[in-house]
Amino acid sequence: xxxxxxxxxxxxxxxHPRHIRLTSHSGGFGALPIVWGAETARERGPVxxxxxxxxxxxxxxxxxGSYSVYRALAVAAGALKREHKxxxxxxxxxxxxxxxxxWSDPAKxxxxxxxxxxxxxxxxxxxxxxxxxxxxxxxxxxxVMLPEVIEALQKGRxxxxxxxxxxxxxxxVTKVAVEPVWYLPGVAKRxxxxxxxxxxxxFEETGGMYPELVTRSDLEVFLPPIGGQTVYIFxxxxxxxxxxxxxxxxxxxxxxxxxxxxxxxxxxRPYLTHAIEECIAAAQPKDKGxxxxxxxxxxxxxxxxxxxxxxxxxxxxxxxxxxxxxxxxQYFARTECVAGVQDMRFQELMPDVLHWLGIRKIHRxxxxxxxxxxxxxxxxxxxxxxxxxxxxxxxxxxxxEMDAKMAAGYFTPGAVPDADELKKAKGRALK
Ligand SMILES: [Zn+2]
Numbered sequence: 035x036x037x038x039x040x041x042x043x044x045x046x047x048x049x050h051p052r053h054i055r056l057t058s059h060s061g062g063f064g065a066l067p068i069v070w071g072a073e074t075a076r077e078r079g080p081v082x083x084x085x086x087x088x089x090x091x092x093x094x095x096x097x098x099g100s101y102s103v104y105r106a107l108a109v110a111a112g113a114l115k116r117e118h119k120x121x122x123x124x125x126x127x128x129x130x131x132x133x134x135x136x137w138s139d140p141a142k143x144x145x146x147x148x149x150x151x152x153x154x155x156x157x158x159x160x161x162x163x164x165x166x167x168x169x170x171x172x173x174x175x176x177x178v179m180l181p182e183v184i185e186a187l188q189k190g191r192x193x194x195x196x197x198x199x200x201x202x203x204x205x206x207v208t209k210v211a212v213e214p215v216w217y218l219p220g221v222a223k224r225x226x227x228x229x230x231x232x233x234x235x236x237f238e239e240t241g242g243m244y245p246e247l248v249t250r251s252d253l254e255v256f257l258p259p260i261g262g263q264t265v266y267i268f269x270x271x272x273x274x275x276x277x278x279x280x281x282x283x284x285x286x287x288x289x290x291x292x293x294x295x296x297x298x299x300x301x302x303r304p305y306l307t308h309a310i311e312e313c314i315a316a317a318q319p320k321d322k323g324x325x326x327x328x329x330x331x332x333x334x335x336x337x338x339x340x341x342x343x344x345x346x347x348x349x350x351x352x353x354x355x356x357x358x359x360x361x362x363x364q365y366f367a368r369t370e371c372v373a374g375v376q377d378m379r380f381q382e383l384m385p386d387v388l389h390w391l392g393i394r395k396i397h398r399x400x401x402x403x404x405x406x407x408x409x410x411x412x413x414x415x416x417x418x419x420x421x422x423x424x425x426x427x428x429x430x431x432x433x434x435e436m437d438a439k440m441a442a443g444y445f446t447p448g449a450v451p452d453a454d455e456l457k458k459a460k461g462r463a464l465k
Contacts, residue, residue, distance in 0.1 A: 261335025
């Protein structure tokens with residue numbers, strides 16, 4: 035393997051460069067500094083994760099999270115030119131978010147680039163000078179139509195207002211796609227380890243995927259190859275930052291089986307659609323008879339408690355096949371047997387997106403998770419009421435999960451199941 039140097043041409047457009055270009059040596063001149071938590075975008079400096087001009091890179095990793103691997107495949111297949119630069123014409127956010135005071139507090143936001151939606155505006159000069167700067171956030175608008183919302187209209191739980199919710203059940207939303215941008219010193223602090231420790235473990239546990247984690251301590255920002263978040267806002271996004279406007283919010287972690295395919299072993303989709311109904315009801319305009327608040331769903335790509343779907347399905351089998359059947363008292367134990375931990379979601383980074391939106395108070399949090407609640411309040415956001423999932427929305431096979439979670443400290447306005455209750459087999463057996 036031959037290490038590249040600043041004199042090695044980048045062979046743009048060639049899918050198979052002759053030399054492997056190691057990134058563990060500083061590429062030379064031209065990299066712009068990043069000052070995390072600086073007041074303005076100009077002082078902070080752009081995040082440059084381009085693979086085209088090595089000398090311009092000021093981060094570890096590259097853009098698009100896990101999709102960076104597909105981009106590599108596209109280049110390998112000759113379908114994508116390595117030097118392709120995004121044409122950002124007309125891609126600007128449909129709604130301006132921020133800037134908020136939280137953006138320049140380096141402790142409040144450590145896993146998102148708060149300026150990531152506005153790179154075309156903020157770094158116009160650098161883009162013109164040839165820097166390949168890509169947005170890590172994108173803001174757009176949409177209509178969302180869900181069968182559960184249409185049913186809520188038909189049953190009279192929701193009423194159309196012709197503005198936020200139409201008579202045929204379309205809800206108007208602003209949605210934001212978020213790619214992770216990690217400021218490593220800040221991430222390490224959140225997890226209570228040293229930056230050096232974090233960098234070494236990230237390097238080792240990804241099979242040595244990013245050598246700069248251990249060789250380039252001058253690079254403090256990492257674009258990790260993981261999924262990000264999507265935010266759905268019902269009502270005016272500006273109102274999220276006003277603690278006087280009633281905010282209904284859910285922070286939801288991806289569960290493809292339930293969210294998309296309607297599998298009934300958990301409460302994910304029913305809770306998500308209940309939250310959307312609550313968000314719509316909260317955000318309907320006052321002059322149309324609504325409460326005039328704002329609603330928010332922050333959806334994180336953390337499939338199966340961030341253990342992944344293969345582990346999740348293995349746990350399902352272990353639960354269903356254990357002696358005595360699928361019981362709530364063994365719910366967390368079965369996950370721990372397979373995965374080594376009960377949960378890998380670690381909500382420590384989750385509140386960043388709320389701070390990016392300027393949120394200071396959530397009046398109604400549609401979640402029973404004590405981990406999410408603790409992370410949000412621990413980050414300085416006030417939480418009023420907590421909204422549990424209504425009993426009638428819990429699928430029969432999901433009772434095991436619900437009882438186990440309530441016994442483990444999840445919020446419930448009702449009775450917490452006792453040890454005897456948790457031993458009763460309630461889950462369906464495998465056929
Ligand atoms: Zn689920």
